[in-house]
Amino acid sequence: xxxxxxxxxxxxxxxxxxxxxxxxxxxxxxxxxxxxxxxxxxxxxxxxxxxxxxxxxxxxxxxxxxxxxxxxxxxxxxxxxxxxxxxxxxxxxxxxxxxxxxxxxxxxxxxxxxxxxxxxxxxxxxxxxxxxxxxxxxxxxxxxxxxxxxxxxxxxxxxxxxxxxxxxxxxxxxxxxxxxxxxxxxxxxxxxxxxxxxxxxxxxxxxxxxxxxxxxxxxxxxxxxxxxxxxxxxxxxxxxxxxxxxxxxxxxxxxxxxxxxxxxxxxxxxxxxxxxxxxxxxxxxxxxxxxxxxxxxxxxxxxxxxxxxxxxxxxxxxxxxxxxxxxxxxxxxxxxxxxxxxxxxxxxxxxxxxxxxxxxxxxxxxxxxxxxxxxxxxxxxxxxxxxxxxxxxxxxxxxxxxxxxx
Amino acid sequence: xxxxxxxxxxxxxxxxxxxxxxxxxxxxxxxxxxxxxxxxxxxxxxxxxxxxxxxxxxxxxxxxxxxxxxxxxxxxxxxxxxxxxxxxxxxxxxxxxxxxxxxxxxxxxxxxxxxxxxxxxxxxxxxxxxxxxxxxxxxxxxxxxxxxxxxxxxxxxxxxxxxxxxxxxxxxxxxxxxxxxxxxxxxxxxxxxxxxxxxxxxxxxxxxxxxxxxxxxxxxxxxxxxxxxxxxxxxxxxxxxxxxxxxxxxxxxxxxxxxxxxxxxxxxxxxxxxxxxxxxxxxxxxxxxxxxxxxxxxxxxxxxxxxxxxxxxxxxxxxxxxx
Numbered sequence: 001x002x003x004x005x006x007x008x009x010x011x012x013x014x015x016x017x018x019x020x021x022x023x024x025x026x027x028x029x030x031x032x033x034x035x036x037x038x039x040x041x042x043x044x045x046x047x048x049x050x051x052x053x054x055x056x057x058x059x060x061x062x063x064x065x066x067x068x069x070x071x072x073x074x075x076x077x078x079x080x081x082x083x084x085x086x087x088x089x090x091x092x093x094x095x096x097x098x099x100x101x102x103x104x105x106x107x108x109x110x111x112x113x114x115x116x117x118x119x120x121x122x123x124x125x126x127x128x129x130x131x132x133x134x135x136x137x138x139x140x141x142x143x144x145x146x147x148x149x150x151x152x153x154x155x156x157x158x159x160x161x162x163x164x165x166x167x168x169x170x171x172x173x174x175x176x177x178x179x180x181x182x183x184x185x186x187x188x189x190x191x192x193x194x195x196x197x198x199x200x201x202x203x204x205x206x207x208x209x210x211x212x213x214x215x216x217x218x219x220x221x222x223x224x225x226x227x228x229x230x231x232x233x234x235x236x237x238x239x240x241x242x243x244x245x246x247x248x249x250x251x252x253x254x255x256x257x258x259x260x261x262x263x264x265x266x267x268x269x270x271x272x273x274x275x276x277x278x279x280x281x282x283x284x285x286x287x288x289x290x291x292x293x294x295x296x297x298x299x300x301x302x303x304x305x306x307x308x309x310x311x312x313x314x315x316x317x318x319x320x321x322x323x324x325x326x327x328x329x330x331x332x333x334x335x336x337x338x339x340x341x342x343x344x345x346x347x348x349x350x351x352x353x354x355x356x357x358x359x360x361x362x363x364x365x366x367x368x369x370x371x372x373x374x375x376x377x378x379x380x381x382x383x384x385x386x387x388x389x390x391x392x393x394x395x396x397x398x399x400x401x402x403x404x405x406x
Numbered sequence: 407x408x409x410x411x412x413x414x415x416x417x418x419x420x421x422x423x424x425x426x427x428x429x430x431x432x433x434x435x436x437x438x439x440x441x442x443x444x445x446x447x448x449x450x451x452x453x454x455x456x457x458x459x460x461x462x463x464x465x466x467x468x469x470x471x472x473x474x475x476x477x478x479x480x481x482x483x484x485x486x487x488x489x490x491x492x493x494x495x496x497x498x499x500x501x502x503x504x505x506x507x508x509x510x511x512x513x514x515x516x517x518x519x520x521x522x523x524x525x526x527x528x529x530x531x532x533x534x535x536x537x538x539x540x541x542x543x544x545x546x547x548x549x550x551x552x553x554x555x556x557x558x559x560x561x562x563x564x565x566x567x568x569x570x571x572x573x574x575x576x577x578x579x580x581x582x583x584x585x586x587x588x589x590x591x592x593x594x595x596x597x598x599x600x601x602x603x604x605x606x607x608x609x610x611x612x613x614x615x616x617x618x619x620x621x622x623x624x625x626x627x628x629x630x631x632x633x634x635x636x637x638x639x640x641x642x643x644x645x646x647x648x649x650x651x652x653x654x655x656x657x658x659x660x661x662x663x664x665x666x667x668x669x670x671x672x673x674x675x676x677x678x679x680x681x682x683x684x685x686x687x688x689x690x691x692x693x694x695x696x697x698x699x700x701x702x703x704x705x706x707x708x709x710x711x712x713x714x715x716x717x718x719x720x721x722x723x724x725x726x727x728x729x
Contacts, residue, residue: 040694040695041694041695041696041697041698041699042698045695049695050695075690076690076694077689077690077694078689078690078694078695078697079689080685080689080697080698081649082647082649083552083643083645083647083649084449084639084643084645084647084649084650085685085686085689087643087644087645088445088446088449088643088686089686089689089690091445092443092445092446095443095445095570096443108550108551109550109551109552109554109645109647109648109649112551112552112554113552113554113643113644113645113647116554116555116644116645132551134551139551139554176543177542177543177549177550178542178548178549178550178551179549179550205539206539206542
């Protein structure tokens with residue numbers, strides 16, 4: 001009797017052990033489910049939006065639609081740039097629809113809110129659209145990756161490279177809120193370090209329509225470079241006004257700190273020519289980027305922004321990690337993703353750091369003159385490569401709780 | 407004698423109808439989280455309370471405020487700040503948020519109630535925009551990133567609100583309290599005077615009522631309840647952001663109230679539920695890039711075809727066919 005009891009006990013224990021072992025090496029719900037969250041209809045819909053969803057779908061199709069024999073599915077949702085809608089959607093995705101990974105994400109308020117939810121529920125998020133470098137600094141989590149670019153990279157990349165190209169006196173046109181101030185401070189620091197000087201600046205209220213007085217001040221300053229520390233519609237409007245006042249024609253150059261290929265396309269070369277900017281990806285850079293972008297163009301009718309290209313690359317990297325880890329369990333996949341370098345058309349030797357920042361080469365680009373452009377999307381000249389270790393905030397300056405010694 | 411009795415029973419019947427509606431709603435509210443996702447329901451309740459507070463101004467005092475987002479945001483930010491930085495319990499946090507919104511409502515009201523109609527709307531809009539820019543700049547709001555990671559905390563220091571179900575019942579209780587306050591206010595002599603002011607202000611003045619005082623009290627009450635909605639919302643989503651302070655939010659609450667039925671007690675609840683459901687469920691799937699367009703279309707249809715809103719039309723319909 002005692003013997004039997006012992007036997008039964010050991011049988012139960014071994015059965016349980018076997019089942020947990022099987023569980024650890026498996027895909028939850030027999031499916032890898034990805035949620036794509038972005039602004040699909042508002043201000044930022046061109047740079048990520050429906051195009052980003054298409055890029056993510058391409059990545060899944062190219063992967064064969066299956067990982068380790070289990071189906072990959074994707075759902076997309078519009079966060080309408082509202083953090084409560086985005087956070088609620090993701091909470092529901094994880095609680096009810098068993099989503100394993102969230103991709104996309106543009107507005108930084110939405111991203112930070114979503115990352116908090118993802119951290120609490122122990123799932124994964126890969127941020128491609130947001131700019132704020134705080135995502136991997138004070139708001140960093142062990143469950144999130146910031147993939148494409150951030151404000152630090154844009155400010156430092158553009159600031160340093162422009163000074164080295166000879167633009168050593170700056171005038172800032174800054175949006176008067178936290179983002180603008182942070183951008184201006186970052187660039188100012190870099191410009192001074194690189195031997196340039198800041199001759200002045202002017203702050204404009206958020207969402208202004210009339211930039212003429214600000215542009216006139218910029219012209220009167222005599223600075224070689226007019227830095228635009230603003231975003232979205234403010235950048236677009238300041239560029240239009242600058243064009244009307246002939247800023248570039250008069251010999252000054254404009255440096256855009258947050259501007260995307262899709263913005264340049266919609267503004268046209270006439271307005272944006274000579275603009276210098278930092279980008280994480282340009283379609284017409286290498287044969288690989290051209291090949292992928294051509295396929296993307298055939299599906300969407302537009303060339304990809306760096307965000308859309310990054311979404312493809314990040315989904316692909318995630319699926320590869322699931323494949324080699326043999327599971328979609330968060331810890332294992334995150335470890336695998338951080339361990340493996342990223343080598344594809346988007347990044348060469350990209351590496352995800354412990355704070356979640358993916359570091360890769362960035363590029364300083366100048367917008368072509370209309371006479372130099374050979375096609376609708378022939379928009380940038382790549383002036384130089386900013387190496388990965390120079391482009392992003394070094395870990396020694398990080399405030400992230402995950403970085404050793406903090 | 408007989409007519410008196412008949413009248414009394416009719417009054418009782420009328421009373422019990424609202425009561426029955428309320429009881430039914432409460433019952434649905436109690437069991438709903440077992441069928442529908444609780445966080446979504448909490449959102450509906452927060453916006454329903456917000457719309458009810460707004461309806462108190464538009465439906466009963468006849469004043470269209472275009473700045474109610476300021477109160478929603480103030481409630482959210484102040485509660486979030488109190489809970490995060492001062493470490494108070496959620497109910498104290500909400501109380502502080504409500505007091506802040508009420509105080510702001512007092513200032514807004516003092517300035518705005520001197521005018522009527524479109525001028526009133528413009529003054530409230532202008533003041534709300536001032537508040538918006540204040541929140542963009544103020545360091546404690548976290549600017550465009552918002553206040554993030556507000557802890558839900560422990561109710562009265564004991565009951566953990568971390569789980570969705572306890573939080574839901576807490577939100578439901580707050581909604582019921584807010585809703586009861588509004589219901590009581592409307593059906594009190596105070597509410598009657600508000601309606602009188604809405605219908606004919608000069609006559610109310612000639613009857614000896616201090617119209618401005620009544621309007622101000624209504625405005626402060628409405629602001630406080632909007633703040634209550636904002637405070638609760640910030641705990642539900644654990645964030646407070648500029649979305650709530652934006653003038654779009656003031657427009658959205660007008661849409662909710664008009665869609666549900668302005669001047670009806672249940673109208674704003676139905677309107678809020680409709681708008682939030684559309685925003686939430688349409689955001690996923692093939693129509694995801696069309697949410698604003700669809701909401702706009704619905705608004706156009708509502709204004710053209712059923713001006714008294716969903717509940718208003720149902721009321722009209724039952725009155726016509728079952729009386």
